[in-house]
Amino acid sequence: MHLPGSVRNLILIGFMGSGKSSVGREIARRCELRFLDTDSMIRQKYGKSIPEIFAAHGEPAFRDEEHQVLLRLRAAQPMVLATGGGIVLQPRNRSVLRSLGAVVWLTANEEVIWERVSRNQNRPLLRTKDPRSTVRDLMETRYPLYRETADITVETSRLTHQEVANRILLAIRNWATSRDEDQN
Numbered sequence: 001m002h003l004p005g006s007v008r009n010l011i012l013i014g015f016m017g018s019g020k021s022s023v024g025r026e027i028a029r030r031c032e033l034r035f036l037d038t039d040s041m042i043r044q045k046y047g048k049s050i051p052e053i054f055a056a057h058g059e060p061a062f063r064d065e066e067h068q069v070l071l072r073l074r075a076a077q078p079m080v081l082a083t084g085g086g087i088v089l090q091p092r093n094r095s096v097l098r099s100l101g102a103v104v105w106l107t108a109n110e111e112v113i114w115e116r117v118s119r120n121q122n123r124p125l126l127r128t129k130d131p132r133s134t135v136r137d138l139m140e141t142r143y144p145l146y147r148e149t150a151d152i153t154v155e156t157s158r159l160t161h162q163e164v165a166n167r168i169l170l171a172i173r174n175w176a177t178s179r180d181e182d183q184n
């Protein structure tokens, strides 16, 4: 299986727990593309976990690193890229993401997100007194940014990773066809 010829990279954005890494890996496998993940690239560079990076260097350093990673990826081979949930916060990232390829936003409703993110402790932004309302607040501020950045939106709430991958591949084909027709 291949991505449409006019789509160089497939970029996955979305809130924590939306399934970007698992779905990204699945699509990369099916399309025989490289899979990259901005969080893993940053973890590798620091040799630390994300909570350790936040604790030792602060969120601004992490955000700056996210931007540097994106800039480096402009020269990379075709790939499927999963991004950290906060990547859309910086306007400069939103334009780099769009220039990299087709941007797919994975959405899920708040209950599903909460169910998924409350299972593990590796998200420093959710280490608050009331993580449930932190999720709600962050979703509210970020959803417009994901919406503004994405070419395609796929709702994932009741779907398996395989089903989400199927929907993305179908949507991307339709999107590329209508975009190519518009350009001709």
Ligand code: S3P
Pocket: 014, 015, 016, 017, 020, 039, 050, 083, 084, 085, 086, 087, 122, 123, 124, 125
């Ligand atoms: C963050 C999401 C995390 C990670 C970091 C900050 C965010 O990635 O980049 O903890 O600001 O939403 P995931 O979306 O993969 O959990």
